[in-house]
Amino acid sequence: MILSIQFMTMLAMVLGGFYLGIALDTFRRASPHWKNSLFLIYFMEIGFWFSQTLLLFYILYRVNAGELRFYVFVAVLLGFAVYQALAAAAYKKLLEHLIQFTLSVYHFLAKLINMLLITPIIFIFTLLFSAIAYTIQVLFIVLLTISKVLLAPFKFIILLIYNFLPESIKNYFYKIAGFYSTMKNICKKWLKYITSKRR
Structure with a gap:
């Protein structure tokens, strides 16, 4: 191996070692995020050293x-060693500043997106849902009113016919109405009882 190649190899490997110190401190700073998983600890450690070894060998x-x-x-x-002695402390401070800056930018963008995009969309959907619910309610009231108006003549005719019925038939209808009312009250009591038991 000629002298120039040896010199370039030495310089490249010194720079590689310096880079390895930076990569290791960055990796150690991120390691608390997976410290609770033993599998991730081993996986990330093996992956880190394997990737760095491949990178240095590629250089x-x-x-x-x-x-x-x-x-x-x-x-x-x-x-x-040069990195640890001369640049480790400065790089760790710089790394913390970069992390804080990145987090600040992320929170700012998240708030901006929430204010300009998510909140208006929620407001529009809420307004649309309220408008639809109000329209349905109005339509129901209108239909109920129309049905009452349309059924009013039939109701009058039925009452008129009922007034001409014999008393025996009227009493029969009274019994049916009483039975229906009794069953309705019993169902209401049972429903109230079951609801109170569930609570």
């Missing part, structure tokens, strides 16, 4: 065709 492959030497591991550790 190495692009620089020197994937030739592993002892100094490659030393360079990665050196880059990681």
Whole structure:
């Protein structure tokens, strides 16, 4: 391996180690979100280290065709140590500021969408439902009034016929009406009893 390629390999691996420190701190900052699941802890840890190993090897492959030497591991550790010594504290503060900024933007957008989109849609649907319910109520009252008007002559004729009926037939109708009223009251009492028991 020529000297220039070795130098490029060293530089790439130092930068790779520096990046690995950034990626590890970012991963550790996000890890509390899955700390309650043992499966997710193992899955995320294995996935993180596997993906970072593949990435570093890909960088190495692009620089020197994937030739592993002892100094490659030393360079990665050196880059990681440089990050921990010089940039870890600053990056963690920057990461927290970025997270807070992202959350602030998210909450602002959520409130804006709720105010400009969701709330008007709910208001329109509520208004539409109220209008439909009111229209149905008005139509029901109109139909009920029309039916009363149309049935009024028949009611008058039935009452007129009823007045000319013999007393025995009238008494029969009285008995039927009394039986119907009794059954209606019994059903109401049973329904009230069942309702009170359920409560």
